[in-house]
Amino acid sequence: MPHPPPLGDSAGQPGRSNRVLGRRGCHLPILPQQDGPAAPLPASPGDAKLQRAKEALRLAGHPGDPQSLEAVGLMLDKLAKENQDIRLMQAELRVILILPFLSLAPQAQKEELETLLRKSEENARLTEALQRETASLQAAQTELRLLREKLQGLGEAGLQRHRRVCPAGGAGTGPQGQVPAHYEGLAAALSTFFGSNGTFAHDRLSFVDFLDEVEDALEELAELLGVSKEDVDNFEEMALTQLEAAPWGR
Secondary structure, eight states: OOOOOOSOOTTSOSSOOSEEEOTTSOEEEOOOOOSSSOOOOOOOHHHHHHHHHHHHHHHHTOTTOHHHHHHHHHHHHHHHHHHHHHHHHHHHHHHHHHHHHHHTSOHHHHHHHHHHHHHHHHHHHHHHHHHHHHHHHHHHHHHHHHHHHHHHHHHHHHHHHHHHHSOTTOTTOOTTSOOOTTHHHHHHHHGGGBOTTSOBOOSSSOHHHHHHHHHHHHHHHHHHHTOOHHHHHHHHHHHHHHTTOSGGGO
C-alpha cells in the first residue's frame, strides 16, 4: 500500500499545504490566515444590557462602597421600569386582539355588555350624588350644633343677667317673689296714662291698644335683658297687677 505523500505544496517543496487530510481521508481546504487582529462581531442589543449588569454585579462585590449600591439600585429600577413597559405593551396587544372578536360577538352579548356599562355609569352618578348629600348633611349637622351651642350660651347669659336684675327675696317682692329693678322707671313712664287714683285717664287711646303697647314695650325690654318668654309673661302679669290693669285686678 503506497504511503501518502508528505504535506507540502504541489511542487513537493516544504511548506504549508492548502489542504489537510480529513477523518475519512478527504482533503479539506484550509482558510488562509489573515494578518492582524480578527474583526469584532457586531454587538447585539442585549450585549449592552448584559455588560451593564455584569458591571453592576462587579461593583456590588464591595458591599461597603456606596457607589456600588447606588449602581445596583439604578439597575434594578431600570429593569423594573422595562418590565412594566413590557406588561403595558402586552395589555395593549390583548386589547387589540380582542376588539375584532367583540365585533363578531352575538347580539345578546352586546346588549348585555351595553346594559352593564349603563349600570356602571348610573352607579357612578348615584355615588357622586350620595357623596354630595352626605357632605350637605354633615354641614347642616355642624351648623345645627353651633346654633344649639350659641342658644345655650345665650340662655345661660340671660339667666345670669336676669338674676342680677331681679334678685330673689329682695325688698318689695311681688306675687312671684321677684321685683325687677327697672319697675320704678317703667311705672314712672306709664304714670301719664293714669289718674291720681290709679284709673285709666287717656282719652285718645283705647285700653286694649294701650295694653298692646305695654306688652310690646315689655317684650322689647325682655329681649334687651335676654330673658325667656316665660319670664316675660310673668313680668307682664306682675306689672299689670301693680298698675291695677290686669283682668283679675279690675
